[in-house]
Amino acid sequence: MNTHLKLLALAAATAVLAAGAALAVPVQPAASVDLPPLPGTAFARKVQAQQREAHEQLSRLPQYTPAAWAAQDFAGMPAQKWTIVHQDITAEVVAATKTLSTTVKVTVRANKSGIQKLDFVSLEISDATVLDADGNELTATTEAAGQGYGMLSITLPAPLTVDQDQTFEVTSKAVLDCNGDEGLMSCSFDSSFKSVVLVRYYLWSAVSSYSPFTSDLHVITAADEVAAAPGVPSGPVKLESGKLIWSFAQEEITDNAGFSIAEYEPLVVDAKGDLPTVRVYAIQPSADNAQTMADLGQQIIAAYGGWFVKFPWQGLNMIQLANNFGGGYAPLGAAFLYGEVFGMEPSDQDYGQWQSTVELIAHEIAHQWWGNLVAPLGAGNVCLSESLSEFASCLYTETALDNRSQILGDNLSYIFTVPDASDRPMTSSTVYYSAAYIQIIYHKGAVVFDMLRRELGDEVMLKSLSAYAQKYHRDYAKVEQLRAVLEETSGQDLGWFFKQWFSGKGAIRAHLAARFLPQDDGTWTVRFQVTQKAENLKRFQLVLAIDLADGKTEERVVEIAPSATETVVLAEVQVPSQPVRVRADPQRLLLRAFTVTTPGDVNLSGLVDGRDLVDMAIRHGRGVVFTAKNGNDYFMPDTGFNEIYDVAPDNRIDIDDVDTLIPWAGVEAEPF
Amino acid sequence: MLPIPRRSRSALSRLAAATIVVTPLLWSCSNNQTDTGSGTETDATAGADDGSISNGALPAFQASTPATGARVDLEGGWDDASKHVRVRLYVAGFANLLGLAGHLRFDPSALKLTALTGAPVPLGPSKDTLTWEARTMAKESPAGRVLLGGARFRKKPNPYVGPEGAVVDRELWVTLEFEVLQPGTHTIAFDPASTTARNDGNEEVSATWGSGQIVWKQGGVK
C-alpha cells in the first residue's frame, strides 16, 4: 500500500473515532493484481501447461472458420452437405527440415446431391496431388488460410453420389512451425522427440469438431525409433528401406489426432477388470519410471470410472513429449504430456512436483470423459470440457492426495488475477479470446462445479455427471443439457445457479458484519449481515464457523439469497455460549472476496479489539502478491491468505494492515 | 462419500489444512485467582500528602498474580509525581507467544484512567529488532474497559516463513494511571471471556491473567 493511501486510511479511522461512531463506508477490496504466477512454483508450471493445452486446443479447432459459426454453437445449423467417414493416414517427418509428408486416403459421403467441390482445412500444404479411387488425378488447389492453416479444394469431374462412400488419396507436404506462441502449435521437436498434432484433413465447412471420423494412422520412422499415437497399436512392419511403419487403429469417431516419434521403450499394462490397457511411451531415463506413471494412470481411471462411467475406450496411451512442449493434451485414448512429468515419483515433494504432476495427469485423463466421450458443442460450451476436467482433477487430488490446494489455487487465481475488463461469462462464445481464458474456464470453472457439488452433495453431483455421460456419450452437449440432467437427477431447479455462474460473470464480492447479542437464557445470537452491490447480487450458502470463548467452535450454514433489489441480507444463528469470532467460509468453498463492513473488525466480533490484532498476527506475511528477488511482483496462490485481513488493501497482509487496524480499536459494528 | 480410500495426510497437506482452518481453541485460563499478595508494589511513596486526595492514607495497589508460569502480572502503586496510582502490566513466563489480548475492566465511577501507554509486546529476549517488531493496542473504550492487545510480527515476512512466537521472560506491556475518585477497594481485572494468548501455531496458550485492587482507605475523607 502506498503511503498516501495509508495516511488516508488512518485519517479516516481517526475521524471516526473522534466522532464516536463506526465508519459507514467499508474498506474496499484491493484491485485484481493481473500478475503472472511466481516462476518456479507448481502453480506457474500448471498455468503454463494449461496455456499450452489451450494452444493445442486451438490447433485442433482451427480458428480460421467462418466468423459467424465460430461465434456461436451449432444448434440451429443445417445438416452438412457431405461428411468425412474415414481417413487412412500415412505420415513421415523429416526432422532436419521439419517437413511432414502425408498420404491421406479420405473417404467422404454426400448427404445431398450436386456436391462437386470439396473444401478441406488442414496445415498449409504444398505439392498436393489428389487421385480418385481409380488413380486418376483430380483438379486440386491449395491456399494459405493464415496462422499455419491451409485450404485444399478438390473439384470433381462429376457430383458425388448421395449416400455412397467415395475415397480420394491426397499426397502433400507441409513445413511445420513449432515456434508459434500465438495461434497454431502443431508440433514439438527436440533432440529426442518429434511430435505432430495436426495431420488430418477436416471439413472446411465446419470447425474440426464437427467432422469427426474413424481413422487408421501409419507413422514411418527410422529403424531405431518408435512411434506413439492414440488408438490400438500394431506393428512395426519393416519397409525395404529399413524404415519401420507403426500403425494405430482408431475405431472411435473423433476429431483429434497427433503422434510422436522417439526412442520409446513402451510399457504395456494389460486391461484388468474395469481398467483398460495402459501403455506408457517414455524414453530413458524416464522409461525406468513408466510403472509409476501407469499406476497413476490406472488409479485415476479407477476413480473416474467409479464416479462417472467406466473408462469408455480400448486403452489409454500416455505419451511423453519434448520437455519444451510444457503442457499436455488429450485426444481420444491418449494423453500427451511434456517430458519431465514422466520422471516424477510420489517422493518428489519439493516445490510441489508430485502434486502438480498428479494435477496435470488427472486433468488430461479427465478429458477422456469430458471433451472426448462428451464433446462440447461449440465455443460457448468449452466449460464442459476444460472446467469439468479441471474439476475432476481437483476432486481426484482432494481425495487421493488428501488436500484441497488445487481447487484453492484455482479459486484464488480467478479472484485475484482477472481484471474486470478481461472477465467474461463462462458460456461466452468469445471467452477463448479473453486474456483471462485460463482463469475463467480452468480455474473459475473448476470452482463453479465444486460449488455445485456443495449445493447438491457429492452423491447427487456424481450421479448427475454419470447420467450426463450416459446420455450424451459419443455426442456433443451444451451447458443447458448438462443443467437439465442435473435438475432431473437432483429434483432441484438450478436455473439461478446456471444463470449466476455460467451465463453471468464475476464472483461473490461482499462486505460482512456481525454482532454478538446475549440472550436471557444464557445463549447468544450471532447476527450476520452480508452487503453486496446491486449490480452483482449473488446467491450462496455461507458456512460460518463461530468460535466460542470456551474454546469450542459451532458451525452454521446460512442461505444468502437476495431478491433482485436486496443489497443487504441479514441472518441470525444461535450459539450456546459467548462467541469471540466468526470465520466466514473458513474453507474457501466459495468463489468470493470478502471485506469487513466494520473497519478493522477482521474477526467479525462486532468490536475491534486486541483479538483482531492477534488474529492478524497469525495471518501476517500471507499474500497473493509475491515480490521476488528480482524485484518483480508475481501472483502466488497462498492458501493462507484471507482478504478479510487485508484492511489496507494491497493483496498481502503486512505491517501496513496492522498499523491500519490499531487506530480502529473500540469501533463497534453499527447496530443492524 | 467418494469411493476412493484416502491416503494418510502428508506433511504438506497438513500445512495446507492448517493455513485455512483455524485450530479450535484449547481454552485454559484461571481468572479466579484471589489475592496471593506477591509481586505487589504498594505504598512506595507512602507518607506524601499532596492534598489532592485529601489528607488521609494514600491509595495503594495490591496485585493478585502468581509469580510463576505463563501470565500477565500487574504491579503498581502510588506515583507521587502524577499524584495517581500507576499500574503496570507485564507479560511473563511464555515459551512461545505470538500475541495476546484481553479487556481490562474497572469501575469508571471509582477510577478514572488518566494515562495509558503501550509498549511493543511480545518481542522476546533477544530483542532482535532487525528481525522482529511488535505492536500493542491499548485503548479505553468505553470508560472502564481497556482494550488491550499485543502481537509480534516478522519485519520481512513472506508466505514461506510464517509467524514465530517469542520466548517471553518478562516484558512490560502496558502502563496505566488512575485517578481514584472514591474511597474503597476497586478491582482491576480482565474479563475472562475476552482473554487470549496464542502461540505461532494459533493454539491457545494456558496463562494466568492477573488482577489487582486499588485500595484507598478512607483517610481524611469522612
Ligand SMILES: [Zn+2]
Ligand atoms: Zn484440458
